[in-house]
Amino acid sequence: MKPLIPPPVAAETWRYPKPYGLKTLILSLMAMFVLWQTAVRVELPKAVALTAEAVGSVFGSGAESQVAKGFATVAGQLFPLEMSERVEVSRIENFDRENLPAFSYIEHETTEVETLNPDTLEVEAATETTEILVKPYGYLMTVGVKMLETLEIALWGTILAVILGLPLALLGASNLAPNRWVQGLSRSVVSLLRAVPELISALFLVLAYGFGPMAGILALALHAAGFFGKFYADDIEAADPKPQEALRAIGAGCLKVFRHAILPMVWPNYIASTLYILDRNVRMATVIGLVGAGGIGQELKGRYDMYDYGHVGTILVAIFVLVLILEQISVRLRKHYL
Amino acid sequence: MIRFEAVSQTHSCGTQALKNISLTIPAGQVCVLLGPSGAGKSSLLRCVNGLNQPTAGKVFVGDIEITPRNLKTIRPNIGMIHQAFNLTTRATVAANVIAGALPAVPTLPALFNLFPREHQAKVCELLDRVGLSEAHLTRRVSELSGGQQQRVGIARAFMLDPAIILADEPVASLDPAVSEDILALLVREARARGATVLCSLHQLDLARQFADRIVALKSGELVFDGPPADLTPDACARIYQTPGIPALQPEPA
Numbered sequence: 001m002k003p004l005i006p007p008p009v010a011a012e013t014w015r016y017p018k019p020y021g022l023k024t025l026i027l028s029l030m031a032m033f034v035l036w037q038t039a040v041r042v043e044l045p046k047a048v049a050l051t052a053e054a055v056g057s058v059f060g061s062g063a064e065s066q067v068a069k070g071f072a073t074v075a076g077q078l079f080p081l082e083m084s085e086r087v088e089v090s091r092i093e094n095f096d097r098e099n100l101p102a103f104s105y106i107e108h109e110t111t112e113v114e115t116l117n118p119d120t121l122e123v124e125a126a127t128e129t130t131e132i133l134v135k136p137y138g139y140l141m142t143v144g145v146k147m148l149e150t151l152e153i154a155l156w157g158t159i160l161a162v163i164l165g166l167p168l169a170l171l172g173a174s175n176l177a178p179n180r181w182v183q184g185l186s187r188s189v190v191s192l193l194r195a196v197p198e199l200i201s202a203l204f205l206v207l208a209y210g211f212g213p214m215a216g217i218l219a220l221a222l223h224a225a226g227f228f229g230k231f232y233a234d235d236i237e238a239a240d241p242k243p244q245e246a247l248r249a250i251g252a253g254c255l256k257v258f259r260h261a262i263l264p265m266v267w268p269n270y271i272a273s274t275l276y277i278l279d280r281n282v283r284m285a286t287v288i289g290l291v292g293a294g295g296i297g298q299e300l301k302g303r304y305d306m307y308d309y310g311h312v313g314t315i316l317v318a319i320f321v322l323v324l325i326l327e328q329i330s331v332r333l334r335k336h337y338l
Numbered sequence: 339m340i341r342f343e344a345v346s347q348t349h350s351c352g353t354q355a356l357k358n359i360s361l362t363i364p365a366g367q368v369c370v371l372l373g374p375s376g377a378g379k380s381s382l383l384r385c386v387n388g389l390n391q392p393t394a395g396k397v398f399v400g401d402i403e404i405t406p407r408n409l410k411t412i413r414p415n416i417g418m419i420h421q422a423f424n425l426t427t428r429a430t431v432a433a434n435v436i437a438g439a440l441p442a443v444p445t446l447p448a449l450f451n452l453f454p455r456e457h458q459a460k461v462c463e464l465l466d467r468v469g470l471s472e473a474h475l476t477r478r479v480s481e482l483s484g485g486q487q488q489r490v491g492i493a494r495a496f497m498l499d500p501a502i503i504l505a506d507e508p509v510a511s512l513d514p515a516v517s518e519d520i521l522a523l524l525v526r527e528a529r530a531r532g533a534t535v536l537c538s539l540h541q542l543d544l545a546r547q548f549a550d551r552i553v554a555l556k557s558g559e560l561v562f563d564g565p566p567a568d569l570t571p572d573a574c575a576r577i578y579q580t581p582g583i584p585a586l587q588p589e590p591a
Contacts, residue, residue: 246424246491249387250498251413252440256448260437264429 081317082310085138089131104135139311143296143318150295151322153213154281157220161281162274164221165190165228172229173236175244176254176262186229193226202288213294220284224277231273235266271337275330282326286319339365340386340502340534345395347381347558355381356392357558363534363551365501368525370549371538374578378558379538383504386536387416399502414441417495417533419524421507423487427480431470431490434479435461438497457497464493468523485516492524496531503528505537509544517541521548542574 039045050067057065089095089106100106113128135141168186170176177183202219209215236258243261252260263270289297296315303311340363347356355378363369371379384390385397388409397404399412417438425434439457440448447453465474468489479487488508495503505524509517521537525548528535539545545552546566554562554577562573 240427242420242422242424243426245389246418246420246494247437247440249389249413249418250416250438250441250500251410252437253410253445255445256440256443259449259451260429260433260440261426264426264433267428 077309078313078316080310081314082308083137083140083314085135085142087133087135089133092133095133100133101135103137104133107132107134139314143299143315146296146299147318147322149213150285150289150297151282153216153220153293153295154278154285156217157224157281157285158274158278160217160221161224161228161277164225166232168225168229169232169236170254170258172233175237175241176258178254187233190226190229190233193222194230195226196223198223198284198288199291202293203291206292211292211294211298216285216288216293216295219288219293220281223284224281227277228273232266232270235269235273236262239265268337272334275333279323279326279330283323339363339398339400340536341398342382342385343396343398345382345385345392345397347378347385347390347392347394355558356385358395359555359558359560360395361553361560361563363536365534366529366532368528368535368537368548368550370545370552371536371555372540372542372545372552372562372577373538373555377555379555380506381558382555383506383536383538386502386504387413387418414498415500416502416504417498417500419488419491419495419503419505419508421510423484423491425479425487425490425494428478430476430478431465431482432461432475434490435464435493435497438494442498460497461493464496465490467527468493484512485520488512488520489523492520492527496527499531500533502534502536505535507538507540510540514541517544518547542569545569 050065053063054065054067054071057063057068086107097106108129109132110127110129113126114123115126116122117124168190171178171182172186172190174183177186198219201222202215205215205219209218239262243265244257247257247261285295286297286300289295289299290301292298292301296319300312300315303309303315340361342359342361345356345359346354348354359378359382371382373379381390385392386399386404388404388406391406399416402408402412404412426437433451436453436457439453439460443453443457462472462475465471470486470489470493474482474486479490482490491508503524508524509520512520521544524537525535527533537549546569549566552562552564552566552569553560554573556577561577562569
């Protein structure tokens with residue numbers, strides 16, 4: 001009787017392609033060599049050694065560590081966090097002693113002052129008392145207001161970026177662009193917008209629009225429009241072409257095809273990338289304040305320059321909490337929409 | 339009426355998809371295109387609404403020659419049904435069907451998804467005729483079965499009451515029973531409106547059952563043209579067999 005399955009021929013004579021060849025090996029060795037060279041140039045081995053030393057000193061190896069000392073100094077200056085606000089009563093106009101703001105109280109501060117008596121020409125010691133209004137959580141309020149401004153800057157930066165980026169994306173997507181010149185132009189504008197960091201454009205926008213949130217919003221919007229112009233366009237190009245063909249076949253124009261055959265398909269991606277940019281803008285909005293573009297960053301820079309490290313600590317913790325909360329919100333939104 | 343005059347098409351890679359096809363399909367006829375894969379059925383179909391530009395020859399719809407310039411005005415009169423349904427799967431059934439009326443709506447309202455009341459009424463009417471219910475209106479297309487999706491595709495194609503329906507292997511991915519239902523539905527709706535149908539198929543039995551006329555292509559050439567009664571086993575062999583390559587024999591036990 002003949003066997004049901006014919007004897008193996010192909011299995012013995014054919015050769016299955018190898019997963020890796022000599023070329024791959026040589027290329028990866030070369031890549032490793034180049035990477036090692038650059039690591040040495042940027043002092044990466046030294047960073048690893050210093051970190052190891054710091055960890056060792058914390059766990060009691062006895063060795064002196066410059067890094068650990070640095071961290072200790074920073075922590076010592078940031079903590080305790082400063083949450084109160086102190087104002088001299090004499091500086092407050094129309095001060096109403098009967099109706100103090102909630103939680104606040106008046107502190108008396110006495111200072112020894114040495115004055116020269118013009119009659120006797122002798123130095124006399126005297127005590128001067130200043131009344132100070134202490135609001136125990138006053139600085140938290142200030143930080144809160146500035147945080148709100150930061151959020152508003154991020155929100156409007158994102159909204160303006162969508163308004164600016166979406167048309168650029170439509171013109172820059174190969175399947176919607178009217179011709180290759182327009183597509184190329186749009187893609188170049190988008191790359192240019194993305195190439196200028198917020199911090200740099202904020203520097204110049206502050207010169208043009210003055211200190212405050214306006215410059216911040218515009219700086220964020222321009223940079224984020226560069227991101228949206230790319231993300232949205234890439235999503236449009238990657239969208240399923242079949243529904244687009246169906247609507248083109250009955251004579252629908254580009255905008256209608258986008259609205260009815262592309263947008264519903266790419267909607268989850270648009271939500272995801274918009275949320276990502278909003279998240280990024282909140283973080284960037286805290287940074288661009290450093291150059292005077294409004295928000296918490298401006299407050300941070302001011303306090304830092306006045307060596308109020310306790311206040312700086314409060315601001316840093318507030319930023320951290322805000323980013324954490326936003327992360328939770330965006331995770332929830334994503335779960336809901338995707 | 340559709341008229342092909344000496345239509346040829348060469349792809350950019352050099353393969354000739356259509357070789358000098360001349361054919362007239364009178365108004366109201368249901369014409370089925372047969373032929374092996376790669377014979378040029380889709381290419382010929384897509385010449386009618388300009389999704390393909392023939393490299394030589396002319397295509398007329400009614401008395402008007404199809405040119406890149408008048409495509410936009412002619413296309414709303416030509417409905418199309420696709421092999422892969424080509425629906426916006428993440429959108430609702432209602433949104434997909436009403437999208438069939440897009441050429442008749444100004445751009446601005448269309449962008450805000452605002453359609454006139456008569457179009458909304460027509461969607462309901464058509465969905466009822468293709469055998470779907472009111473509950474389907476708000477369902478996502480991706481939740482429907484293949485047969486239901488093609489019903490949505492047919493409803494979309496008839497939104498503007500086109501004079502011509504092009505169907506590119508409308509039942510290729512459906513099981514035999516559903517295929518028959520879908521084709522019956524398509525032909526019934528087309529005949530009710532007096533629309534001309536050009537439909538490519540792979541199922542000979544369905545072709546015999548529904549066609550007024552059968553046209554067969556092979557390697558881009560017209561090899562058969564006649565009523566379903568003329569489609570003898572001999573003719574089928576001529577259409578589908580490739581000379582020189584014997585049919586695959588079952589392995590001897």
